[in-house]
Amino acid sequence: MNFKHVLRTAAAAALVAASASASAxxxxxxxxxxxxxxxxxxxxxxxxxxxxxxxxxxxxxxxxxxxxxxxxxxxxxxxxxxxxxxxxxGGGDSGPPSxxxxxxxxxxxxxxxxxxxxxxxxxxxxxxxxxxxxxxxxxxxxxxxxxxxxxxxxxxxxxxxxxxxxxxxxxxxxxxxxxxxxxxxxxxxxxxxxxxxxxxxxxxxxxxxxxxxxxxxxxxxxxxxxxxxxxxxxxxxxxxxxxxPEPASIALAGVALLGLGVARRRSEKK
Incomplete structure (x- = not known):
């Protein structure tokens, strides 16, 4: 297995994990x-x-x-x-109680x-x-x-x-x-x-x-x-x-997944 591919995969996975714990x-x-x-x-x-x-x-x-x-x-x-x-x-409900x-x-x-x-x-x-x-x-x-x-x-x-x-x-x-x-x-x-x-x-x-x-x-x-x-x-x-999740974290997760895909494609070409 390509060592650089392993590093890219691990880094991308870490970014996804970090983004999952964030909240707006x-x-x-x-x-x-x-x-x-x-x-x-x-x-x-x-x-x-x-x-x-x-x-x-x-x-x-x-x-x-x-x-x-x-x-x-x-x-x-x-x-x-x-x-x-x-x-x-949202929280704006109004009217008589039931x-x-x-x-x-x-x-x-x-x-x-x-x-x-x-x-x-x-x-x-x-x-x-x-x-x-x-x-x-x-x-x-x-x-x-x-x-x-x-x-x-x-x-x-x-x-x-x-x-x-x-x-x-x-x-x-x-x-x-x-x-x-x-x-x-x-x-x-x-x-x-x-x-x-x-x-x-x-x-x-x-x-x-x-x-x-x-x-x-x-x-x-x-x-x-x-x-x-x-x-x-x-x-x-x-x-x-x-x-x-906060928007920045969603974007970060997307970048991480994109990096994961790029790393996979490069590995497949070798």
């Missing part, structure tokens, strides 16, 4: 389907999240303020009893993160770093998974100080716990494998409001640090999103 972001899936033991719905644009409650423990400084690098932990739940039907490409036929409960625990930027207006941006969730309903436990990213907006958050703010998180549905539960695309193809691999993620976008102050004391995750503990109410929307 996510695109909202339109018209997806949900099946639970008590309901079966098609053409879902988004789930409507309501009545969310959580307890947040936020690290603070001596003045009771959050700071860049300050850690937090959170646990709670958010609910969905209705959905908005698909009527606009009954879901089930009461979905998304309970989350072990959620952790940190403050990554401060805002002169009093709020701050934060980043989720870990967490797990359990999705259940009228038919018992349906699915479980992990929180894998995103966080709060730059203007303000609800974690400390009574500010309202937005949270956006991405979650992987790793395990289906009920044989009667399924999330499918618009064509009815089961998305369990794609969700477990991270190709399709569950995205929750909520508006949060601090509802109570529970006190200040040693952080449960580090007794040498000081934390303030608050209660938070949330409501918003949940989407399915698909990971999309």
């Amino acid at each position: 972001g996510y695109v909202v899936l339109d018209g997806w389907q949900l099946q639970t033991p008590t309901t079966s719905k098609t053409n879902i644009g988004r789930l409507n999240l309501t009545s969310g409650t959580a307890v947040v423990e936020q690290q603070v400084n001596g003045l009771g303020q959050a700071f860049v690098g300050a850690k937090f932990v959170e646990s709670g739940a958010v609910y969905s009893m209705s959905y908005t039907m698909e009527n606009s490409a 009954g879901l036929g089930d009461t979905l409960t998304i309970s989350f625990s072990n959620v952790a993160g940190k403050v990554v930027a401060l805002n002169p207006g009093g709020g701050f941006r934060y980043q989720f770093t870990s967490g797990t969730f359990l999705m259940s309903g009228n038919g018992g436990n349906y699915a479980s998974g992990s929180i894998v990213g995103l966080g709060g907006n730059a203007s303000s958050t609800a974690v400390i100080g009574g500010f309202n703010g937005d949270s956006t998180l991405l979650a992987m549905v790793l395990n289906t716990l009920n044989p009667s539960f399924a999330i499918k695309d618009s064509l009815g193809i089961n998305l369990a494998a794609d969700m477990a691999s991270g190709k399709v993620l569950f995205q929750a976008v909520t508006n949060n409001n601090t509802t109570g102050f529970l006190g200040t004391g040693a952080c449960s995750f580090d007794a040498t640090k000081i934390c303030s503990k608050v209660t938070v109410a949330s409501g918003g929307d949940a989407y399915l999103v698909r990971d999309i």
